[in-house]
Amino acid sequence: MPPLSIWFVRSALVHLMLGFTFGALMLGNKGAPFDARMWQLRPAHMELLLVGWLIQLAMGVAFWIAPRWWEPPRRGNVTGAYAAFGLLNGGLWLVILGSLFRLPPGWTFVGRVLEAAAAGAFLWHLWPRIVGREG
């Protein structure tokens, strides 16, 4: 597994655990209310699991297992993939912090723009690697 995939997958696992923790807190609060503010965790819970866990895991595994070239650099131009890792995590945390601390909507907007840019960067990296044996 290449280093970037290790970062993606480990980061995904951390987000999975955080997402489940927030979910458990909200649900615990639903069953036995202890703090009404727990519902504020819901957007962060969604963001952690959808973007932090699912997208990140998929990107990490795709970077690892998508077909490689015969000649080095075998994964082609990896700039897009590294950029995607930074943009995705940056964007994700802007959205999370924005929702947790009720920051102005501009935070969420910029975060979402970074996430979309991460998707575009990853698509730029991966597209030429989606090939059959014949290349």
Add this chain to the structure above:
Amino acid sequence: MPPLSRWAIRAALIYFLVGLTLGMLMLINKGVPIDPTLWRLLSAHTEFLLMGWVAQLALAVAHWIVPRFRGGDYGRLRVAWLSVGLLNAGVLLVGGGTAFGAPDWVTLTGRLLEGGAAIAFAIYIWPRIRPLGSG
């Protein structure tokens, strides 16, 4: 494909079909109202598809394809089985509980089991996320 992955993927496919069937019923009901109580299926639809299908499939495939230890050893297999067992018990409790209007503590127990599944799987897979041939 190892036995644990086979069992988990079969379970995931069943959740996928059941979850999509619930979704289809709700979507039809949205376009052409049949029965207003069908909306009660929304939580079960989400639960079966996110946890039963996507999360379970991801865990099953990770168990199958992530690099193994020397001699093809998977590591702490009992923890992996525990994780799959907890996840399925949790999904059934949360999905079934919300669909049949069970008390909130049923859903809470289910979510706790799912949280336990995530923690167990993270503990199990963590040492296997490393470069190929490194031990």
Add this chain to the structure above:
Amino acid sequence: MPPLTRWLIRTALIYLVLALIAGVLLAARLLWSLPLPTAGLDTVYLHLFMVGWVTQLIFGVAYWMFPTYSREAPRRNPLLGRIVYGLLNAGLVLRAIAELGRTAQGDVWSWLLVLSAVLLWFAAAGFVVNTWGRIRGR
């Protein structure tokens, strides 16, 4: 990587970008009033993400990497695979358009929602049928 997998993965990548753009629009809606039909956009965002990206990516990778069905039919039924691809994408696009276009219950968009529900269900059933026999030891 078989051709169908390439189609599924490339289409999934496009949906990921579209879903995250829908996420941008949802966030922009909080800042400005947009001249766009944004009712139902939350649902569209979630389904572009979960069906268009996640599910389609899973379909593509499973079709490619799961153990072969038999020597004669390694990927079981390629025609069924292509039909699943068509149903899934037709159902999803139809659903997104109908969700955004729908203004009243019982209008033409509502019937398109029903049609999209059926298309998506058959896509799922087709995938399960084509995949089940490939969940094996080798």
